[in-house]
Amino acid sequence: MADQEEEVWITGIGLVSSLGEGCEDHWRRMGNGARREPVIDATSFAPYPVHPLVKLDFAKQIPNRGDLRQMGQWQRLGVYAAGLALSDAGIAGNSAYLDKTDMIVAANGGERDIEVDDAILAEMSVRNDPEVFLNEALSTQLRPTLFLAQLPNLMAGNISIVHKVTGSSRTFMGEEMAGVSAAQTAIRKIRGGQSELCLIGGAYNAEREDMQLLFELGHYLWPDTYRPLWERHEHGGGIITGSLGAFLILEAKGHALSRGAKPYARIHDVLADRCNRKAGSAAENALAQFDLVRDRIEAGPLAVLSGSCGAEPVTSEECWFFKQLQDQGFDVAVRGVGSMLGHCVEAQFPAGLALAALATSKNRFFQPFAESDFEKPHEASLDHVLVTSWGHWRGEGLAVVEAVH
Amino acid sequence: MTRHARDSKGRTVTVVTGIGIVTSLGEGKEDNWASLTAGQSGIHEITRFPTDSLRTTIAGTIDFLSPDPGTAPGRAKALATASVTEAIAQAGIGSPSAFPGPLYLAMPPAEVEWPARLEVYECARNGSPVTHAQMKRAAHDGAFQDMHSLFLFGQVGEYLAEKFGTRGQPISLSTACASGGTAIQLGVEAIRRGETDAALCVGTDASINAEALIRFSLLSALSTRNDPPHKAAKPFSKDRDGFVMAEASAALVLESYDAAKARGATILGVVRGCGERADDFHRTRSKPDGTPIIGAIRNALADADVTSEQIDYINAHGTSTPENDKMEYLSLSTVFGDQLAGTPISSNKSLVGHTLTAAGAVEAAFSLMTIGSGTIPPTINYDTPDPEMPLDVVPNTKRDAQVDIVLSNSFGFGGQNVCLVLSAEPA
Missing domain, CATH: 1.10.287 (Helix Hairpins)
Known part of the structure; x- marks a missing residue:
């Protein structure tokens, strides 16, 4: 282990969703003072609503038509969002940096025909x-070519080809937890002196019959008119998926300073664990994780970006976890990201980190995303945001994103 | 003892204390090593499903373990359970249901398979053809919950984590045919960071079904020399025409040298260095100048702090495709120069086929057994050498040799290249 740990900064964000592309679009649609208007497509997959991807000109990030033809929508979305993150961090097209960028993509598979x-x-x-x-x-x-468009590791492969990220390329799989582990591994590599510059993230295409079928085999989807996350439990709960791409540049502080890059935020670690989901065991994991980060958080108002999926009983159990935090003296102001962007599976945690970093950089939290006791206004300045992502089936992840004021 | 605790870069030394293997040659290290060194092939005709109208009808399927359900993830779990059980028993670490470290799992992607899809379809079908939209309704009303978790990507890792009691969230990964190498690299990195004293690194792949075979076939990646099956995989031969798909799992117990010594464990070898490099040229072809593969090899040598002169044996990726073997030769000859011709190199894939996401782990395991036994397994079917690549491929018959340091290569579709340097226990 390095004698002196490197601090990890978030220096680039690439975010594309139903609400728009880039940080400013998302701040305008979700930030304080915005009108609460999730975008829903209720008809294409009726009775299952989805948060559809905003209309994109993929050629802006993937100029070569041959490259575009080789990919399905899921890969395009990821390659697009990765490109935004590289541009945002100021390293797009700079081979000196791209050659040493270590990439970890949280992937599902691409579309079938x-x-x-x-x-x-x-x-x-x-x-x-x-x-x-x-x-x-x-x-x-x-x-x-369909096979190549379906292979999980080919999202990373296409990012290398289109954006010339060549330091290293790894693909993590495993639904929500793939996104959690990707961030965790990159952060720990940087802190341990094993990397200076990482690109992490993932994408989810919700507008797919095959993925919807997979969820519905387990009775996970919400088959009704849109409701915010916290209003679904009386009817058994359910997931409304959302199309989204989220990538982050994670960078050693020293490396960022040497090239004059500005941080959105700092992130010390990501915690991840699993359990067999007996009643209460997921919350137990989360409480143990919170104990490990508690000394980084002051009591009082606590901004939380929850990656809750809306399915039951996992969503109610996460609410119970928030109640415990309240009992410990943290005045939680929760924002259920899924109410605005839908559940984005592998990309959910990277999206949560991206939004947390964006908010801390603005020193203001988001508007409430739903009517709920937990979604109270948060007017205090923003020193840190707690980000959670629990798998719809397995796995619990948590991180604290901290301001660099 | 303490003088060995750090490598030349001041990092924790990572050693291997347990190995488990199952391939088409058999279950367990002993059977595998006996067949591998005897030059026996595990490739045979496919009987798992009809092969009518398929161009390739052979593979290294594993049919002696019969998992329930008989799906790719079901088989991947059964194979991994066998290899992990063997590795943990050899290491004698923790208890069979409480491994004291994280799980890094190289595994193939899963998806709802045709028999399952057809089952849902027939439930949805009401006398007339339906589409996925109606299948979702049938799923909503039906009792298919087991299919949901079975075909999730996280399923195999979850199963193994629960069964063997590994710590924390398991990491499932793919770098295509380099995945096994990546799983080992993740373990080495975690041990070097001091996060854990032990890691369980596993590769498992049991995804041979009609669609998987056809997909690789459509990319012209597979050998079509079906008769006789054992002659089809011929790495570095002039008339090589593609790889042979195969199934396998290998598990390695990694530990910090200090922790292994402290508990008196037998050290099977050292993972001395890892190197990786991504290719930005093409989805299935390497950059023509070989720079990404060359970079991965050089990164591994540098990470291990050894020179190419110190490499006693190269465990090749050696898939038997025209493209791979050519690029592997080009890259090795660039790094090794004239000395390459005198360095033995063999491809385990000539015997066990290409075990895809498991290959990197399987071949690391065989490399360590090469070090431990002083026997280099051969490259079989080397009847017509490719004159473009003058190599000492240990043709057709095993060879006794002292092997202290091995370079093991793994290259994947999507441009993901991983090389490992494995060595004997430091004297």
Whole structure:
């Protein structure tokens, strides 16, 4: 371990969602004084609402049409958001920095060709040799490039190709916790002197039949008119997914100072653990994690960006965790990010960190995202924001993003 | 003892104290090593599913473990359980249900598979064809909850973390065919940072089904020399025509040297250095000048603080595709120069096939066994050497040799390159 730990700064943010692209769009739509207006597409996947991606000109970050053709929407979204983060940090196009940038992408898989799948299923269901038919159909109907568009590690691969990030390239998988672990690993590498400059993040394309089916196999989706996160539990809870790309540049303070980069915020660590989700065990993990960061937080008003997904019982258990913080003397002002942006799975935690860094840099917290006892106004100056992300199925993550005033 | 506790850069030394392997050659280190050094291939005709109208009909499937359910994640769990159980038993660390460190798991992506998809479809179908939209409704009303968690990416890691009691949140990862190397590198980094004294690094891949085979086939990556199956994988041969997909799992117990010594563990070898480098050229092809692979090799040598002259043996990525072997030779010859011709290099993939996300872990395990036994496993099917790449591939028959330091290469689609330097226990 390095004798003197490096401080980790967030020096670049790339954020694209249903509300817009870039920090200022998001501050305008979510910051103090904004009108609370999540963007919902209630019809394309009815009865399941989604937060659809804002209209983007992908060519702005992916100018080569050949590159665009090789990717599906999910990869494009990630490559776009990664490009925004690199530009925001002032290192886009600078090979001296890109050559040493260590990348960790939190990934799912890319889109399948649903029309082909539906047609194959229709035929398989009436054949007496469905497996033989499947061989024929896939051999002739799958596009060779589709496989590459589906591979999880090819989002990172495309970021290397399009943006020339070549220091190293790793892809973490595992739904929400992939985003938590990506941030944790990068931060600890920087603190331990194993890296100076990291690009981390992920993307989620909510407008996909295959991903919606996966969630609904477990009865996780909210199949009704939009409601904010905290208003779904009376009806059994449910996830409204959101399309979003979120990437961050994490940088050693010394490295940032040497190139004159300004920090949005500082982040000391990310905590992550798992349990088998017996009642109360997720909250127990979170309370243990909070104990480890408590000495970085002063009692009093505490701004929280929750990555809550809206499904039950996990969402109610997270609310119970917030209640415990209140009982410990922290006056929590929670913002359920999912109410505004939807649940973005792998990208949820990176998005939470990005929004926390943005708010601390403005020294003001966000408007309440919903009517709720927890979502009270927070007018105090902003020294730190607690960011949580619990998996819809497994895993609990937590971090404190701190202001560099 | 304390003089060994730090490497030349002042970092904690990371050693290996437990190894577990399952491949198409068999379950366990002993069976695998016996077959591997005897030059026996694990490649055979596929019987798991019909191969009608497929160009490739052979693979290194593992059919002697029969997991329930018979899906890629189900098999990945069964293979990993076997390799981890063996590795932990050898290391004698913690208890079988409480491993004192984190889990780093290299695994393939999962998705709802065709039999499961068809099951939901048939539930949704009401006499006439339906689409995914109706399938979601059937899912909403149905009892398919097991399918949801089964096909999540986090599932295999969760299962292993719960079963073996690893600490903290497991990390599941993919750097395609370099994944196994990345899992080991993550463990080394955590131990060097002082976060943990031990780490469980695992690669597992059991994803051979019709669609996986067809996808690689459509990229022209697979050998189509189906008959006889054991002759298809021929790395560094002139007539090589692609890799052979295979299944495997390997697990390594990593520990800090001090912790391993303190508890009297047998040290199987040292993970002396790791190097990586991303390629920005193309999704499936390496940059023609080889610079990313060269960079990964040089980074690994530098991290290990060894020179290319000190490498006794190279465990090649050696997939048997025309492209990989050419680029691997070009890169190695750039780093090693004239000395390459005199350095033995062999490809385990000629015997066990390409075990994809598990390959880096499997080959690190075999590299450590090479160091431990003084026997270099051969590259089989080396009947027609490629004159463009004059290499000592340890052709067809094993060789006895003292091997102290090994370079093990792993390169993935998507331009993710990882190299490891493994060595004997410091004397």
